[in-house]
Amino acid sequence: MSEQIISSRGRTWFEVLSAGGTKIAGLAGSVLAADKLIGSMPARLIAIVPDAANRFPRAARGEVGLLEGWNVARVVREVIAADQDQTTKRAIIAIVDVPSQAYGRREEAYGIHQALAAAGGAYASARLAGHPVVALIVGKAMSGGFLAHGYQANRLIAFNDPGVVVHAMNKAAAARITLRSVEELEALAEKVPPMAYDIRNYATLGLLWKLIDISAPECPSNADLATAQDALLAAIADIAQSPRDLSGRLHAKNRQASRHVRELLRAQWQ
Numbered sequence: 001m002s003e004q005i006i007s008s009r010g011r012t013w014f015e016v017l018s019a020g021g022t023k024i025a026g027l028a029g030s031v032l033a034a035d036k037l038i039g040s041m042p043a044r045l046i047a048i049v050p051d052a053a054n055r056f057p058r059a060a061r062g063e064v065g066l067l068e069g070w071n072v073a074r075v076v077r078e079v080i081a082a083d084q085d086q087t088t089k090r091a092i093i094a095i096v097d098v099p100s101q102a103y104g105r106r107e108e109a110y111g112i113h114q115a116l117a118a119a120g121g122a123y124a125s126a127r128l129a130g131h132p133v134v135a136l137i138v139g140k141a142m143s144g145g146f147l148a149h150g151y152q153a154n155r156l157i158a159f160n161d162p163g164v165v166v167h168a169m170n171k172a173a174a175a176r177i178t179l180r181s182v183e184e185l186e187a188l189a190e191k192v193p194p195m196a197y198d199i200r201n202y203a204t205l206g207l208l209w210k211l212i213d214i215s216a217p218e219c220p221s222n223a224d225l226a227t228a229q230d231a232l233l234a235a236i237a238d239i240a241q242s243p244r245d246l247s248g249r250l251h252a253k254n255r256q257a258s259r260h261v262r263e264l265l266r267a268q269w270q
Contacts (some may be wrong), residue, residue, distance in 0.1 A: 054067070250262070
């Protein structure tokens with residue numbers, strides 16, 4: 001089957017950020033990885049992109065499926081193993097533009113839960129091993145796709161742009177589950193931040209480290225590239241001064257209930 005390159009924000013930003021770096025060969029067509037200096041910091045960049053020739057059609061549009069989960073786990077684990085005796089650990093940059101996990105009978109039969117857990121577990125292991133892990137959300141960050149690719153990062157950075165969407169499920173599915181119309185769901189989202197899809201509401205939940213303004217997310221300028229690189233370097237520097245866990249995500253004003261529940265659980269378990 002001839003290769004058909006499908007454009008996406010994930011592919012675009014992988015290409016501009018990894019330009020001049022060393023591409024990692026032997027991966028599924030839907031997984032891109034490269035080693036590149038970000039400023040003076042060595043980093044491995046990883047993206048999941050659409051692949052029309054994907055042997056699993058449910059993952060042809062950039063979804064995270066079997067091949068994607070195992071391949072991401074591989075390229076992350078390679079970095080952990082290679083740097084285990086190094087004082088300075090390479091940064092790992094997850095470029096996030098994933099519409100979902102791949103839904104399909106074959107995916108379920110062949111253990112998509114294990115593939116996605118392998119990817120998420122690899123990112124968490126890298127973070128705990130001292131690698132600065134940063135997720136750069138350039139497009140969609142949806143459902144299990146985001147959990148497997150990016151959510152375990154020390155820092156989450158997102159473009160302040162309407163094309164950036166973060167949620168547990170798409171609007172049509174959420175409307176069916178909640179027995180509402182899409183219009184009713186959108187009205188509710190204006191009052192309840194966790195129900196919203198836009199990145200500004202998501203930022204109020206305390207999970208994002210930074211929102212950055214990019215003038216042309218689909219076709220980045222040199223200035224846009226510099227803005228993204230500066231944000232990545234700032235995140236890496238901040239990670240070096242912080243614990244390796246994700247406790248920093250609990251400090252936003254809309255996380256009071258989360259903090260209270262954790263305090264009650266901690267008191268019961270002591």
